[in-house]
Amino acid sequence: MSGAGEPHLRALQLPVVEAAQALVGCTITHGSTSGVIVETEAYHDSEPACHAFVGITARTKTLFEPAGVAYVYRSYGIHALLNVVVEPAGVGAAVLIRALEPLTGADLMRERRGREPLTELCSGPGKLTQALGIGLDLNATPLLGGPIELGPPPPGRSEPPLVIGSRIGITRAVELPWRFCAAGSRHVSRPWPRGLLA
DNA sequence: CATGGGATTGACT
DNA sequence: GTCAATCCCATGC
Numbered sequence: 001m002s003g004a005g006e007p008h009l010r011a012l013q014l015p016v017v018e019a020a021q022a023l024v025g026c027t028i029t030h031g032s033t034s035g036v037i038v039e040t041e042a043y044h045d046s047e048p049a050c051h052a053f054v055g056i057t058a059r060t061k062t063l064f065e066p067a068g069v070a071y072v073y074r075s076y077g078i079h080a081l082l083n084v085v086v087e088p089a090g091v092g093a094a095v096l097i098r099a100l101e102p103l104t105g106a107d108l109m110r111e112r113r114g115r116e117p118l119t120e121l122c123s124g125p126g127k128l129t130q131a132l133g134i135g136l137d138l139n140a141t142p143l144l145g146g147p148i149e150l151g152p153p154p155p156g157r158s159e160p161p162l163v164i165g166s167r168i169g170i171t172r173a174v175e176l177p178w179r180f181c182a183a184g185s186r187h188v189s190r191p192w193p194r195g196l197l198a
Numbered sequence: 199c200a201t202g203g204g205a206t207t208g209a210c211t
Numbered sequence: 212g213t214c215a216a217t218c219c220c221a222t223g224c
Contacts, residue, residue, distance in 0.1 A: 041205070043205075049205070050205090051205080054221070054222095057220080057221070058219095058220075058221095059219075059220055059221075073205085073219085073220095074217090074218065074219060074220095075204070075205065075206055075207095076203095076204060076205095076206050076207080076216080076217070076218085077204085077216070077217030077218035077219070078206070078207075078216065078217055078218080079206055079207070081205060081206085083205085096205055098205085124206070124207070125205070125206075126206050126207060127206090127207080136219095167205070168205075168206095169204085169205055169206070170204095170205060171204085189206095
């Protein structure tokens with residue numbers, strides 16, 4: 001099955017930095033809640049900001065699996081963060097999903113997160129997992145045909161231009177421009193960086 | 199076995 | 212703007 005046409009399937013075949021760009025505009029669904037990806041970051045085992053930089057451990061083994069599974073880990077002891085594992089088995093690489101534009105189930109999202117404006121329900125990596133009900137138990141589950149479903153962009157949507165920036169909240173390899181946002185989206189975790197357009 | 203540090207968020211000065 | 216919450220896990224003794 002080469003030459004997959006749909007963007008979300010194509011993304012799973014690309015190197016991580018290109019996959020991070022290709023995933024913006026695709027959808028994430030868990031149960032009755034879903035959203036359009038508007039912000040991503042790339043992480044690769046060749047650079048020290050990536051968990052997989054230290055090699056295969058109990059924590060990082062999911063990152064080294066074949067493309068198409070979820071890497072869900074606990075951040076700051078509180079939040080679950082969702083990544084899309086990409087690249088071949090043996091390479092530790094994943095795309096962090098940092099923000100979604102809610103598509104379905106906003107009412108349930110508000111039940112889980114409290115009353116909030118639509119633009120703030122999924123505007124952060126820890127917020128969107130809470131809004132969609134994604135927990136650590138879903139680590140290493142498949143993103144095609146699994147509990148979390150990675151899907152193509154909603155019909156009729158054109159792929160937006162991207163804004164490129166530095167990754168947020170890390171202390172190492174901060175210079176890599178591996179953060180990608182949908183230009184103009186009001187659902188991102190933070191205002192876009194100094195706007196370079198892809 | 200003890201310890202330090204987060205790919206964050208929300209509340210507060 | 213600052214800061215605490217909270218827990219898994221990588222590292223070091």
